[in-house]
Amino acid sequence: MKTLLSAGCSRASYLSTASKASLVSCRHISSSSSPPPTFDVSVPKPKSEWKRQQGRQRFLDYLIVNIRAGKGGDGCVAFHREKFKPQGPPSGGNGGRGGSVTIRAVEGVTSLSGIGKRIRGANGPNGQGTWQHGKNSPDTVIEVPVGTVVREITDSRRGKTNEEAEQERLEGLSEEEKVNKRREMRWVHYPQYQDVNVGTEAFQKAEEAMLRAERAAEIEAAAAARRNALPLFLDLDEPSEEGHVVATGGQGGFGNPFFLSSTNRSPKFATRGREGERITLEFELKLLADIGLVGFPNAGKSTLLRALTNSRAEVAPYAFTTLNPQVGTVRVWRDGRFGSGETRAVEDSVEERRRREEELESGEVSRQGSRGFPVPRAPHDEVVRFTIADNPGLLARASENVGLGHSFLRSIERSLALAYVVDFSGAAPWDDLATLRAELEAYKPGLSRKARLVIANKADLLDAETEDQVREARAKLARLEAFVKDEMTPSDCDAEGYRTWEEVKALEVVPVSAKYRQNLEKVVRLLGSYVREAREEQHGRSEREALAPQPAVLYS
Numbered sequence: 001m002k003t004l005l006s007a008g009c010s011r012a013s014y015l016s017t018a019s020k021a022s023l024v025s026c027r028h029i030s031s032s033s034s035p036p037p038t039f040d041v042s043v044p045k046p047k048s049e050w051k052r053q054q055g056r057q058r059f060l061d062y063l064i065v066n067i068r069a070g071k072g073g074d075g076c077v078a079f080h081r082e083k084f085k086p087q088g089p090p091s092g093g094n095g096g097r098g099g100s101v102t103i104r105a106v107e108g109v110t111s112l113s114g115i116g117k118r119i120r121g122a123n124g125p126n127g128q129g130t131w132q133h134g135k136n137s138p139d140t141v142i143e144v145p146v147g148t149v150v151r152e153i154t155d156s157r158r159g160k161t162n163e164e165a166e167q168e169r170l171e172g173l174s175e176e177e178k179v180n181k182r183r184e185m186r187w188v189h190y191p192q193y194q195d196v197n198v199g200t201e202a203f204q205k206a207e208e209a210m211l212r213a214e215r216a217a218e219i220e221a222a223a224a225a226r227r228n229a230l231p232l233f234l235d236l237d238e239p240s241e242e243g244h245v246v247a248t249g250g251q252g253g254f255g256n257p258f259f260l261s262s263t264n265r266s267p268k269f270a271t272r273g274r275e276g277e278r279i280t281l282e283f284e285l286k287l288l289a290d291i292g293l294v295g296f297p298n299a300g301k302s303t304l305l306r307a308l309t310n311s312r313a314e315v316a317p318y319a320f321t322t323l324n325p326q327v328g329t330v331r332v333w334r335d336g337r338f339g340s341g342e343t344r345a346v347e348d349s350v351e352e353r354r355r356r357e358e359e360l361e362s363g364e365v366s367r368q369g370s371r372g373f374p375v376p377r378a379p380h381d382e383v384v385r386f387t388i389a390d391n392p393g394l395l396a397r398a399s400e401n402v403g404l405g406h407s408f409l410r411s412i413e414r415s416l417a418l419a420y421v422v423d424f425s426g427a428a429p430w431d432d433l434a435t436l437r438a439e440l441e442a443y444k445p446g447l448s449r450k451a452r453l454v455i456a457n458k459a460d461l462l463d464a465e466t467e468d469q470v471r472e473a474r475a476k477l478a479r480l481e482a483f484v485k486d487e488m489t490p491s492d493c494d495a496e497g498y499r500t501w502e503e504v505k506a507l508e509v510v511p512v513s514a515k516y517r518q519n520l521e522k523v524v525r526l527l528g529s530y531v532r533e534a535r536e537e538q539h540g541r542s543e544r545e546a547l548a549p550q551p552a553v554l555y556s
């Protein structure tokens with residue numbers, strides 16, 4: 001018989017791999033029993049909404065950004081002046097090109113919160129006398145986390161196009177004023193020569209040519225838009241060396257030498273730089289953790305994350321404690337232990353803070369070392385490492401964006417494998433599982449096939465004092481296992497990117513107590529093996545070594 005008790009605790013898990021058949025009864029302490037998971041899905045949760053509005057969501061995973069590339073610099077009207085040469089040739093330089101805006105995925109950036117809602121490329125400098133052209137402006141680079149998806153917005157949420165902006169500036173003007181305004185927006189004149197210029201044949205020809213070119217460009221742009229009818233879409237799941245250009249900077253204007261001809265020896269006009277491209281993009285961040293935890297609010301996901309990693313995820317006995325996905329790293333040592341090596345029960349955050357305050361006040365512990373961090377180990381002691389994401393609780397109808405719906409589902413989509421976390425002490429954990437799976441499927445067909453494990457948490461809350469109670473608990477586990485085997489084994493495997501039919505096995509069910517750190521070794525071992533499998537599948541054998549943090553024995 002094997003108890004999974006930590007020393008000094010009278011609580012025992014009656015369920016472990018080795019002990020499933022031989023249950024150990026133990027005194028059950030029900031002081032911290034959790035409320036049953038009944039949640040009204042129809043009304044948005046005021047508390048979570050309120051928390052969000054208080055700016056507590058530092059982690060930003062969705063953003064709409066208005067982008068405008070830099071305007072080109074204006075061409076210059078100038079004439080070369082030299083002693084004894086009163087009538088020098090035209091010498092105005094061209095304007096520099098406006099800076100483009102590019103997007104690059106970089107490692108180390110973890111949230112979209114550093115990105116502004118409006119981004120402007122640098123304007124190109126104007127040309128100058130003595131044939132000095134303006135320099136082309138450098139690109140503005142938007143750095144996003146790896147795992148960001150960028151989509152162009154074409155519906156009513158998009159910003160103005162250049163044409164619309166121009167129309168707006170011309171609104172309410174008379175026809176004549178419109179003509180003048182348009183000219184002003186396109187031409188630069190030699191001082192006091194505007195009126196003279198406009199009357200000359202050379203200017204009129206140049207203006208006509210410009211209008212023709214503009215029209216041709218518009219037609220070309222419309223044709224290009226029809227050809228690649230799809231709006232811009234970037235899936236940045238790897239760090240990018242080069243930025244992807246999303247808005248091209250405007251061309252610089254021509255200086256007056258451009259208009260020099262046999263008939264016009266002294267052109268007194270130049271063109272202005274063109275506007276930079278405008279685009280409205282939506283950024284969506286999909287968190288990249290190897291394992292995603294999926295469960296109802298209050299199921300104990302954060303507690304589990306804390307038990308497995310050194311993460312300080314918030315834990316509290318009410319729903320929607322977690323608003324920001326937390327990622328922790330599970331590090332497994334050669335001796336099979338993992339995480340911090342901490343053995344104390346995972347307390348609710350409030351209790352924990354209170355206890356720490358008390359300990360500090362009584363002088364029992366100094367500030368340093370009071371967080372229970374592990375004694376650092378030699379790196380070669382580590383055999384496997386993977387990341388695990390605790391997510392906001394999933395609700396029925398999350399796929400319709402109820403609760404924290406989509407933001408939750410987005411963040412788990414890219415995990416290599418998923419693990420369901422259910423409250424095993426609840427009345428019908430199998431129903432919870434069915435709902436969780438249905439939500440994953442409703443959001444993205446095939447997604448539930450990434451689930452490999454069912455973590456039946458809070459197993460310590462089941463009464464297991466008498467023989468009957470033990471038998472009951474065993475029956476409950478058997479029922480859950482039977483449900484998982486019969487109902488949760490995927491039946492079709494057509495969606496790409498997910499496991500193939502041969503690889504589909506029934507999900508494993510592991511009863512645990514995250515709070516009292518019972519039976520977590522098995523969870524870690526299974527998760528480690530799923531991660532390894534998925535990594536191998538994704539990157540092929542040759543890259544395995546590069547990916548594994550340590551070239552050591554991995555779980556089999």
Ligand SMILES: Nc1nc2c(ncn2[C@@H]2O[C@H](COP(=O)(O)OP(=O)(O)OP(=O)(O)O)[C@@H](O)[C@H]2O)c(=O)[nH]1
Nearest residue numbers: 297298299300301302303316320321322393514515
């Ligand atoms: N007895 C017992 N209580 C647990 C266990 N795991 C979690 N709890 C308690 O359940 C409550 C909720 O735990 P959390 O980890 O905050 O739950 P969560 O799934 O992250 O919840 P949300 O963030 O709201 O989605 C806390 O009071 C925990 O102490 C367990 O194994 N046994």
Ligand SMILES: [Mg+2]
Nearest residue numbers: 301302321322
């Ligand atoms: Mg939580």
